[in-house]
Amino acid sequence: MIRARELTKRYGDKTAVDGLDFTVEPGMVTGFLGPNGAGKSTTMRMILGLDRPTSGTVTVNGHPYAESVAPLREVGALLEASAVHPGRTARAHLRWLAASNRIPAARVDEILEQVGLTDVAGKRAGKFSLGMRQRLGIASALIGDPPIVILDEPVNGLDSEGIRWVRRLCRELAAEGRTVFVSSHLMSEMALMADHLLVIGQGRILADDSMTDFMSGHAPSYVRLQTRDRVQARAALTAAGLDVVDVDGELRVSSRDAAAIGDLLFDAEVRVHELTAVQSSLEDAFMTLTADTVEYRAGTTAAPNRPEPSEPALAREGALR
Ligand SMILES: Nc1ncnc2c1ncn2[C@@H]1O[C@H](COP(=O)(O)OP(=O)(O)OP(=O)(O)O)[C@@H](O)[C@H]1O
Incomplete structure (x- = not known):
């Protein structure tokens, strides 16, 4: 010890x-x-x-x-x-x-x-x-x-x-x-x-x-959803109490249960093109957690005092909501 x-x-x-x-x-x-x-x-x-x-x-x-x-x-x-x-x-x-x-x-x-x-x-x-x-x-x-x-x-x-x-x-x-x-x-x-x-x-x-x-605690999982009926999908998911963010036309749903989301969308008559459970990585979690403590950083065109935000970090912060 x-x-x-x-x-x-x-x-x-x-x-x-x-x-x-x-x-x-x-x-x-x-x-x-x-x-x-x-x-x-x-x-x-x-x-x-x-x-x-x-x-x-x-x-x-x-x-x-x-x-x-x-x-x-x-x-x-x-x-x-x-x-x-x-x-x-x-x-x-x-x-x-x-x-x-x-x-x-x-x-x-x-x-x-x-x-x-x-x-x-x-x-x-x-x-x-x-x-x-x-x-x-x-x-x-x-x-x-x-x-x-x-x-x-x-x-x-x-x-x-x-x-x-x-x-x-x-x-x-x-x-x-x-x-x-x-x-x-x-x-x-x-x-x-x-x-x-x-x-x-x-x-x-x-x-x-x-x-x-x-x-x-730090590496959230989500379900990635591709559909043409984004407005309808969003309404159905939000009504079921789920958080949804739109990232470049792809919806990210705060859940790890892709099957349940599939069922819910089926009931709402939403046509689904892709439904994938995504677990963010240790690297994503580490980058999010240490973002404000990084001592040496290469120049970036993104926000100056934070690392390039990982996708789940964006989703969690609701930056693209
Ligand atoms: N002998 C020293 N004299 C002055 N500053 C030092 C000395 N050793 C370490 N530091 C400073 O203390 C801080 C911590 O350094 P340390 O080497 O322990 O970090 P680290 O987490 O091991 O980094 P790395 O992942 O780059 O190896 C740094 O800012 C470093 O510049």
């Missing part, structure tokens, strides 16, 4: 992390999300004792990580995949880590096998591709068989097979009862991997919810 209380970090005038209170529970994958500059890396660094909080505390298993006597056996972390001496082979790197943490040498071959690096174990890390370095970073995190695993952008540089492997690995680690805390900018991947989400923006918590609650 990881627990932060009023965790704050300032760099001069800049408050990177602003009074965070959260608990990362064991037995599940917790996704850590936030736009660039939100304070994710700073938070992870403070958890690992690499940065000192300006105020507040963060503990792993009830004590600050810096006080750990066998750090790699307590917390395994991947912060930067390239943090390996380039002249060292993968096996030599892992042996060195094992020796310095009193981990049996036999564990090295076991972990090389687990991350799929056995065949290149004798190769220098400097010659590794980004994907191989990522795997070596994950091996380094897991060598001490730690109950807490922290992975910052673990799928960076991995191909589809590698991404699936990381997803399976995280889910297995959580199923074994470990605390798994993972950041990623790949929303589609996070949606498949995480059970719980911690979302921050400008150093503050925006959401701390189970994936299910987060999606139902």
Whole structure:
């Protein structure tokens, strides 16, 4: 378990992390999300004792990580995949880590096998591709068989097979009862991997919810309706208590039950061309939630202080009503 209380970090005038209170529970994958500059890396660094909080505390298993006597056996972390001496082979790197943490040498071959690096174990890390370095970073995190695993952008540089492997690995680690805390900018991947989400923006918590609650609260579902009889359809749906928005000639109905809407329109003698239940994505939900906290943004011709609004966000705000 990881627990932060009023965790704050300032760099001069800049408050990177602003009074965070959260608990990362064991037995599940917790996704850590936030736009660039939100304070994710700073938070992870403070958890690992690499940065000192300006105020507040963060503990792993009830004590600050810096006080750990066998750090790699307590917390395994991947912060930067390239943090390996380039002249060292993968096996030599892992042996060195094992020796310095009193981990049996036999564990090295076991972990090389687990991350799929056995065949290149004798190769220098400097010659590794980004994907191989990522795997070596994950091996380094897991060598001490730690109950807490922290992975910052673990799928960076991995191909589809590698991404699936990381997803399976995280889910297995959580199923074994470990605390798994993972950041990623790949929303589609996070949606498949995480059970719980911690979302921050400008150093503050925006959401701390189970994936299910987060999606139902922030990623609305709707039914898309194409018909020539829009006026009649709208009247029938509104009379039934449903919200309807017109987006470029397509009606969006605030419901997830396409069949019920089909029946209702049939009774109202409305000819339907398309009726599709649409679930907005984690990315839509994330963009809507963090819209006002984004620190770096490319120039856009749309509204200057908000991201390009996602379709469901438009629907929810009734902007096109
Ligand atoms: N050593 C530092 N000195 C000054 N400011 C810093 C330092 N480290 C981070 N910051 C600032 O603190 C804020 C949070 O940065 P942090 O790297 O934790 O964000 P992040 O969520 O990890 O971003 P990204 O997704 O881009 O990695 C940013 O505004 C950043 O510029």
